[in-house]
Amino acid sequence: MLRYFVRRMAFLVLTLLGATIVIFSMLHLAPGDPIDLIVGPNVTPEVRENIRHQYGLDRPLAVQYLSFMKSLLHGDLGNSIIQHKPVSELIAERFFVTLELSLTALFISFLISIPIGIKAALKRNTVTDYALMALSLIGISMPTFWFGLMLLYIVAFKLRFFPISGYGTWRHLFLPALTIGITDAALLARMVRSSMLEVIRQDYIRTARSKGLPERVVINRHALRNALIPIITLLGLRIGGVVGGSVVVEIVFARPGLGRLMVDSILARDYPVVQGVMVVLTTCIILGNLLADILYAVVDPRIKLK
Amino acid sequence: MAEGVASTELAKSDNTFYGLMRRLLRSKAAIFGLVIIGLMFICALFAPLIATHDYAKQDLPSMLQPPSNAHLFGTDEFGRDIFSRVIYGSRVSIKVGFLAVGISLLTGLFFGSIAGYYGRLLDSVICALIDIALAFPMTLLAIAIIAVLGPGLFNVCLAIALSSWGSFARIARGQFLSLKNQEFVEAARILGYSDARIIFRHILPNSLAPLVVLTTLEVPKAIIVEATLSFLGLGIQPPLPSWGSIMSSGRSFLFHAPWITIFPGVMIILIVMGFNLLGDALRDSLDPRLRD
Numbered sequence: 063m064l065r066y067f068v069r070r071m072a073f074l075v076l077t078l079l080g081a082t083i084v085i086f087s088m089l090h091l092a093p094g095d096p097i098d099l100i101v102g103p104n105v106t107p108e109v110r111e112n113i114r115h116q117y118g119l120d121r122p123l124a125v126q127y128l129s130f131m132k133s134l135l136h137g138d139l140g141n142s143i144i145q146h147k148p149v150s151e152l153i154a155e156r157f158f159v160t161l162e163l164s165l166t167a168l169f170i171s172f173l174i175s176i177p178i179g180i181k182a183a184l185k186r187n188t189v190t191d192y193a194l195m196a197l198s199l200i201g202i203s204m205p206t207f208w209f210g211l212m213l214l215y216i217v218a219f220k221l222r223f224f225p226i227s228g229y230g231t232w233r234h235l236f237l238p239a240l241t242i243g244i245t246d247a248a249l250l251a252r253m254v255r256s257s258m259l260e261v262i263r264q265d266y267i268r269t270a271r272s273k274g275l276p277e278r279v280v281i282n283r284h285a286l287r288n289a290l291i292p293i294i295t296l297l298g299l300r301i302g303g304v305v306g307g308s309v310v311v312e313i314v315f316a317r318p319g320l321g322r323l324m325v326d327s328i329l330a331r332d333y334p335v336v337q338g339v340m341v342v343l344t345t346c347i348i349l350g351n352l353l354a355d356i357l358y359a360v361v362d363p364r365i366k367l368k
Numbered sequence: 369m370a371e372g373v374a375s376t377e378l379a380k381s382d383n384t385f386y387g388l389m390r391r392l393l394r395s396k397a398a399i400f401g402l403v404i405i406g407l408m409f410i411c412a413l414f415a416p417l418i419a420t421h422d423y424a425k426q427d428l429p430s431m432l433q434p435p436s437n438a439h440l441f442g443t444d445e446f447g448r449d450i451f452s453r454v455i456y457g458s459r460v461s462i463k464v465g466f467l468a469v470g471i472s473l474l475t476g477l478f479f480g481s482i483a484g485y486y487g488r489l490l491d492s493v494i495c496a497l498i499d500i501a502l503a504f505p506m507t508l509l510a511i512a513i514i515a516v517l518g519p520g521l522f523n524v525c526l527a528i529a530l531s532s533w534g535s536f537a538r539i540a541r542g543q544f545l546s547l548k549n550q551e552f553v554e555a556a557r558i559l560g561y562s563d564a565r566i567i568f569r570h571i572l573p574n575s576l577a578p579l580v581v582l583t584t585l586e587v588p589k590a591i592i593v594e595a596t597l598s599f600l601g602l603g604i605q606p607p608l609p610s611w612g613s614i615m616s617s618g619r620s621f622l623f624h625a626p627w628i629t630i631f632p633g634v635m636i637i638l639i640v641m642g643f644n645l646l647g648d649a650l651r652d653s654l655d656p657r658l659r660d
Contacts (some may be wrong), residue, residue: 075500080500085512092516107560203640205592207599208633211622219623306505310596314619325600328515336515340508348503 066359074352082134085340086127089333136196139338144330149338152323157231157342159319163238164308168300170243171250176293178247179254183262184281193209194251201248204305210241210314227316238315242307246300253296258289291362298354309343388577391653398649404642408635411458423450423456424607432625442627444617453609460610461591464525469583469589474634476536477579483537484544485567494537501534510593514602522542526602539582543575576655577654584606584647588640595636611636 084254097110097119100290114120118129121249133140174321216225217237224237261267262285268278309321327335392398421439427447435442441450483494504512509531510524517523547553548571556566597603598612599619606613609626611632618628 076496077500077503080496083502084500084504088512088516097568134628167414199641200637201636203588203644205595205599205612205633206371207596208629208636211615211619212633215622215626302503302505302508306507309508309511310600315602324511325602328511328602329447331514336512340512343508344504351503 067356070352070355074348075350081344082131082341083127085337085344086130086365089337090126092333123146134341139341140334142327142328142332142335144332145335149334153320153338153342154334156319156323159317160305160308160312160321160343161346162235163242163312163317163319164301164304166239167242167246167279167299167308168304170239170295170298171246171300174243175250175254179251180258180286180289182251182255183258186259195255198248198251201245202252204245205250206242206245207314209245210238210311213237213241214314229317234315234317235319238308238311238317240302241311241314246304246307249282249303250300251297254289254293257292257296258285260292261285261289264288273349291358294354294358294361297357301350301354305343305347333353375650388646388650388653392649395649395653397645398653401642401645401647401649402639405646408462408639410459411455411604412462415456415459419449419452419455421452423448423452423609425449432621434625435627440623441631444614444625444628445621450614450628450631454635455609457609457611457614457632458635458639460521460604460608461594461636464521464594465587465591465643467522467584468525468528468594469532471525472533472586472590473536473579473583474537475529475533475633477540478531480540480542481539481544481572481575484541485548485571487545493540494541497543498534498537499572501531502538504531506531506589507593507596510597511600511602514597519597519602521604521608524594524597527597528593531593532586532589535554535586536579536582539578541573543573543578547571547574581647581651581654584650585645588643588647590644591636591640595632 072283076221097113101109101113106219111120118126121129127292128144137150139153142152170349171212178194182191185191214226218224222368223235267280270284271277292358308319309324311317312319312321313325320343324336324339325340425448427443429447430439431444431445431447433439433447439449439451441454443449444453479494479497483491483498501509506528510527513527513530514523517526544567551568553566556570561570594603594610595612595615598610599616603614604610604649605614606617615629616634618625618632622629
């Protein structure tokens with residue numbers, strides 16, 4: 063177990079390092095001179111060089127990366143070019159908004175998909191199964207933001223069950239979370255179904271059946287428990303998708319989260335903010351995956367050997 | 369008699385192109401998927417004939433009209449015909465879907481085959497790259513890449529390809545890894561063929577099947593990411609109608625003219641569903657053991 067954790071942590075450090083290198087070099091190799099964004103085109107070359115020096119942009123890229131990483135480890139993500147505030151401050155103001163949405167969505171997704179996936183697997187190749195999987199197919203094929211707009215129109219505008227936009231209470235949270243939750247559940251339900259089918263085919267299920275256990279006991283005590291193990295891995299896999307969905311759905315429901323911040327910053331070409339948001343979101347996703355992997359290893363003793 | 373021989377062969381594995389197609393066409397889902405995709409292609413190819421209006425022509429007196437006989441899907445804030453815009457929008461989605469996934473496939477194949485075939489340090493390095501690439505969620509990475517490249521059709525394709533090549537590379541690597549030690553590759557090596565010849569003529573054709581399945585399943589993802597980028601204002605720029613950009617402008621009028629947003633979304637669901645149906649059926653017919 064310990065060896066597994068050590069290897070897993072080493073891999074984590076490697077991915078985090080790689081991800082920051084990708085994000086950093088991507089935004090620094092971008093065409094166009096960042097100085098233009100800070101001062102505009104109508105300044106003398108001397109002034110430009112001064113500013114370049116002041117921001118450290120005249121140093122080699124590798125050196126810039128190292129100093130970026132050094133500040134990053136101190137929680138310093140640089141300053142916004144447009145808003146003249148520390149990026150970390152801008153992110154801190156909005157982090158919870160996105161976290162709350164992502165976690166609620168993930169919860170809804172599991173709440174919907176696990177019973178649906180299991181039901182479909184148990185009723186394999188019946189009308190129930192086909193109907194559930196057809197629904198799931200439609201769910202997978204919908205763009206998340208479009209589904210959000212439809213919920214907004216029908217549930218919030220026509221039926222007036224929920225506020226149209228804004229942030230604060232659970233009533234503001236519900237529709238965006240439901241949007242991501244349902245679209246994600248569509249994908250997850252298929253995975254749960256095949257994971258459950260995998261288990262049903264195992265020898266120990268046949269054994270349980272042949273020794274005369276009632277079907278209910280076979281399913282609840284033998285199949286379900288084992289099927290839940292790979293579902294934990296799916297939790298890790300879905301974190302990225304849910305966070306990506308949150309970024310887009312925040313725009314639809316006008317929630318002041320990291321997604322809003324990122325898209326606004328891209329349109330304003332405020333690269334330090336884009337970079338900061340990407341680093342924070344990617345780190346969260348990678349850490350989330352780690353958490354799911356560890357949980358998996360804890361729940362399933364067979365993983366130790368890997 | 370030939371049938372009898374064929375069936376014993378089939379029991380082992382009949383992954384020839386012909387056998388694959390025969391099993392594929394037995395699936396109703398695949399046919400349904402193909403029909404939807406076919407209809408979308410017809411829309412894209414014959415857009416000028418199908419469209420009832422000029423997609424860019426403004427007609428302010430008839431702005432924001434609900435669907436009617438004159439305007440099947442209604443009109444937008446400039447009085448432009450949504451039906452015609454949606455029909456033309458299919459061109460963008462199909463173009464982006466195939467171009468993006470094409471670039472992604474080639475990139476993934478390049479890195480994956482090198483990693484699988486040569487192994488060792490090169491393999492470790494490329495595997496680390498793949499892991500890093502797959503650590504980002506596709507939409508998020510595509511948004512970040514657009515931040516650098518700027519919007520536009522080709523940049524959107526590039527952004528999607530750069531955020532999805534990892535899955536292709538992983539599959540290609542696995543295929544090359546398992547095929548390179550097979551007897552027919554061994555034989556080719558003994559005959560003294562060059563690495564390039566072995567890779568392109570012997571291993572590549574045998575590794576294509578799972579890549580074709582992945583391609584079919586990645587095209588719809590690319591279409592959705594394009595729509596998402598365009599919806600956020602980071603993708604296809606006006607006046608070119610893309611389903612995402614139509615919805616982006618429709619969003620401001622959602623409560624008074626929901627049709628601007630509804631119809632492009634329905635089109636996306638249809639085409640994405642078509643590809644998903646086909647992809648799933650392809651995967652099943654490739655490996656019947658996976659079918660449930």
